[in-house]
Each structure stands twice: as C-alpha cells, then as structure tokens.
Amino acid sequence: MKNVLVKSKESSINRPMILLALIALTLAAGALVGKKAFADDYPNGCVSCHVEGTGALDMRINAVLSRLGHGKAADRSKVIPAACDRCHASSGDGPASALRNLIHRAHYTDPDANLFVTQYAGSCLHCHAMDGASGKASVKSGERNWTPIVGGEPITE
Amino acid sequence: MKDRVRVFSLAVITALLATTAPVQADEYPQGCVDCHKQEPGKTNLTLNALLAQIGHPKLPKVKKVPTSCGGCHASDEGEENQFAHMIHQIHFDVPKANLFTTRFGGDCLHCHAMDADSGEALVKSGPRNW
Numbered sequence: 001m002k003n004v005l006v007k008s009k010e011s012s013i014n015r016p017m018i019l020l021a022l023i024a025l026t027l028a029a030g031a032l033v034g035k036k037a038f039a040d041d042y043p044n045g046c047v048s049c050h051v052e053g054t055g056a057l058d059m060r061i062n063a064v065l066s067r068l069g070h071g072k073a074a075d076r077s078k079v080i081p082a083a084c085d086r087c088h089a090s091s092g093d094g095p096a097s098a099l100r101n102l103i104h105r106a107h108y109t110d111p112d113a114n115l116f117v118t119q120y121a122g123s124c125l126h127c128h129a130m131d132g133a134s135g136k137a138s139v140k141s142g143e144r145n146w147t148p149i150v151g152g153e154p155i156t157e
Numbered sequence: 158m159k160d161r162v163r164v165f166s167l168a169v170i171t172a173l174l175a176t177t178a179p180v181q182a183d184e185y186p187q188g189c190v191d192c193h194k195q196e197p198g199k200t201n202l203t204l205n206a207l208l209a210q211i212g213h214p215k216l217p218k219v220k221k222v223p224t225s226c227g228g229c230h231a232s233d234e235g236e237e238n239q240f241a242h243m244i245h246q247i248h249f250d251v252p253k254a255n256l257f258t259t260r261f262g263g264d265c266l267h268c269h270a271m272d273a274d275s276g277e278a279l280v281k282s283g284p285r286n287w
Contacts, residue, residue, distance in 0.1 A: 100276065101275060101276030101277060102276060103276070104271060104273070104276035104277070104278065105273060105274070105275075105276040108271045108273040108276075109273045109274075110273075111273065122266070122271075123264070123265075124264075124265035124266065124269070124278075125263070125265065128265070130245060130249045130263075131249075132245070132246060132249035132250035132251065132252060132255075133246070133250060134242060134246070135241070135242030135243060135244070135245035135246035135247075135249070135250075136242055136245070137241075137245060
C-alpha cells in the first residue's frame with residue numbers, strides 16, 4: 001500500500017513535465033513545418049519589417065536612417081523603397097550608390113550577428129516577390145509608415 | 158523520474174534549436190547540380206534526364222551548369238524569354254504543387270549566392286553530373 005501511494009504521488013508530479021514536453025515538441029514540429037510555408041508575412045517589403053515595435057528600438061526606416069546620420073531625404077519618400085531610387089538609382093548613375101547592393105550588404109554582412117539572417121532566416125522573399133507565372137522577380141514596396149517632419153512640424157497629407 | 162527529466166530536457170533543446178537556429182550552412186553550394194542528381198533507388202533528377210523527357214536537344218557542350226546554358230539561352234535584361242525567367246517559372250509556378258516550394262521551401266539561396274561584401278546576388282554553378 002505504501003509503495004502504491006508513493007508511485008501515485010510521483011506520477012502526479014511528473015504529469016506537468018510530460019505536458020510541457022509535449023508542448024515543446026509541438027512547438028518544434030510547428031517551427032519545422034513553418035519553414036516550408038509559402039504565405040507572405042511581409043507583402044509590403046521594407047515597411048512590413050521595419051516597424052516602430054512595442055517597447056523595442058524604433059526600426060522604421062526613417063529612425064534607422066536618422067541613427068546612421070542619413071539626411072532628411074526619407075521624409076520626401078512616400079513609397080519605400082521605390083522613392084529611394086531618386087538618389088540611389090539601381091543603374092548606379094544616381095548621386096548615391098545603387099540601393100540594391102547597399103541593401104544586400106546591410107542585410108547579409110556578418111551573418112552570424114545580422115538580425116536579418118539570425119532572426120528572419122535571410123530570406124530573399126521577405127523583400128522580393130516572385131511571380132511564378134511570368135518568372136519575374138520584383139522588389140516589394142509599400143507606403144512609408146512614419147509621419148514626415150519638415151521645419152520641425154509633422155506634415156499631414 | 159530521471160528518464161522523464163531527460164525526455165523533457167531533450168524536447169526543450171529540440172524546440173529551442175528548431176526555433177532559433179539560423180539557417181546558414183549552404184547545403185547546395187553548386188546550385189542546380191546539388192539538387193538535380195541521381196540517387197540510388199530514386200527518380201533520376203539529373204538535368205540531362207529531365208531535359209530529355211521534354212524533348213530538349215542533347216547537351217554535349219555543357220560542362221558547367223547553368224553557365225554553359227548561356228550558350229543558347231539569353232540572359233539579357235529586358236529579353237522576353239530570358240533564362241532567368243524560365244528557371245524561376247519552373248521553380249515557382251503553382252507553388253502549392255511545385256516540388257521546389259513544397260519540399261525545398263522555395264529558397265532563392267539554393268540557386269543564388271549572396272556576396273555580402275559587394276552586395277551582389279550571384280548564380281551558383283557547378284560541373285555537370287552526367
């Protein structure tokens with residue numbers, strides 16, 4: 001009788017552990033299956049990832065560029081990244097270096113530490129779209145997600 | 158009790174690895190020929206076998222894939238039937254049924270390499286495997 005009681009107590013202690021183990025395995029399976037998913041979590045490219053966030057560092061493009069000492073040009077850009085082409089022409093003929101190589105470097109340099117690689121799997125299709133019917137790859141775009149400030153005043157459009 | 162703790166620990170480690178491990182190792186450093194190969198007991202997926210099935214001319218001059226394909230297939234920007242578009246179509250059309258998207262995750266970096274120093278996206282290549 002004593003042995004039965006002891007066994008029963010041990011079993012009730014381990015039940016939460018077994019449940020936790022099952023949850024952990026379910027998460028693992030979900031993560032592995034998720035890697036094959038084809039749904040587009042970032043349909044607007046840059047602005048789908050570069051958001052203000054909650055409590056974290058402001059990752060919007062204007063904030064990131066400001067921290068890098070980039071000029072106020074971001075406030076003149078409405079559609080991202082298409083508007084960046086005004087200076088960063090993809091032909092390389094603009095006043096600033098071609099955006100494509102710049103952005104690739106920003107997202108792939110130092111892959112062991114680069115957030116895009118470590119947290120977003122370095123997937124090209126977060127920024128690019130593939131039209132399977134035509135076979136044409138394109139760059140996704142979306143409207144800026146910040147309020148431009150000119151002369152110290154927010155601009156409402 | 159100890160066994161259950163071990164099982165739990167193993168499950169937690171597996172979950173952490175699956176959710177946090179960055180995908181960095183390149184399993185397909187030579188592009189096309191790393192996927193398109195013949196494995197024992199499986200369908201022959203080498204490019205010459207697949208192309209023969211769709212009536213493509215033989216490939217005696219092809220030594221490096223896909224570089225040598227440029228001998229016939231144009232890759233100029235703006236070209237309507239350019240090789241890049243054709244290969245993209247083959248690998249991305251009908252994504253719910255396409256083996257490249259359903260089994261290989263539709264990952265551009267299986268075929269392309271990113272030179273992080275220059276920011277140039279490249280096409281991987283390798284010697285023919287037939």
